[in-house]
Amino acid sequence: MQNNFQIPEQELICINVDKVYDWVLKENTFDFFPTGPITFPGLPATGLGGAVVSCEVTPATTNPVVIVRRENRQFTIDGDIVCLQQLTIRKNFTLVLVLTLPTGTVFRSAAIPVSRSEQVIMCAPEGTDVTVTFTDLDCFISSQGTFVPGTPGTLVFTGLVLTVSTCQSIQATFPVTVEFLADFCQPRAELAIGACPLPAMPPQCPVLYPD
Known part of the structure; x- marks a missing residue:
């Protein structure tokens, strides 16, 4: 029995999406003195x-980004x-110091929690969701200073300066239902598999050998 069902070419469709109210890319750098x-x-x-001494930085596992205040x-x-809205955003990080001995042995410090706040002007009225995504997050030693052993298993640093550099994508969004005229997707053609390939030689390098 032949199936005469025809998929329409277009249809008016309603879908749920996140409307982007505003979107900015923001770079920020700060120093930390352990x-x-x-x-x-x-x-x-x-x-x-x-x-x-070197360092590593990651977003905190709990509440990495908190919107502290939203002012019109x-x-x-x-x-x-x-x-517009002036957002005060607190970002929470975890820093780890990495101590590499001349022998190559590496020791990692216990996690060091660090928080920093900054402000950004956006169209982000009350009710919108503000998300911060780190497109780049890096830590480096600006000044190694000196260190001396403290209690067993600890070091006390003098003049150590860590610089944390962040690149952030900040978006204000709100879920909406939109209507648009859309084309229906069609399945692709099946790949032709089964024919044996012809023998082939690897690529040659005549520029290098022979001379």
Whole structure:
């Protein structure tokens, strides 16, 4: 029995999507100065001369981004008065110091929680969701300073400066239902598999050999 069902070419469709109210890319850099004894599990008490310090940074596992405050502000843009929002965003990070001895042995510090806040002006009225995605997140040592052993398994740093560099994608969104005229998708053609390939030689390198 022949199936005469025909898929329509187009149909008016309603779907649920997130409307982007505003979207900015923001770069921010800040310095961090570790103080007090920092724990390095398994760290020996001697043989630390010539060690090199580096650092790693990741977003905190709990509440990496918190919108602390959202304030309405009026601005004049192209002669029109518009109401935008000044967002105060607190970002929480986890820093880890990495101590590499001249022998190549590596010791990692216990996690160091670090928080920083910044402000950004966006169209993000109350009710919209603000999401922050780190497109790049890096940590490097601006000044290694000096360190001395503290209590067993700890080091005390003097003059150590860590610089954290962030690139962020910040979006304000709200779920909406939209209507549009769409084309229905059709299945692709099946791949022709089964024929044996002809023998082939690997690519040649006549420029390199023979001379």
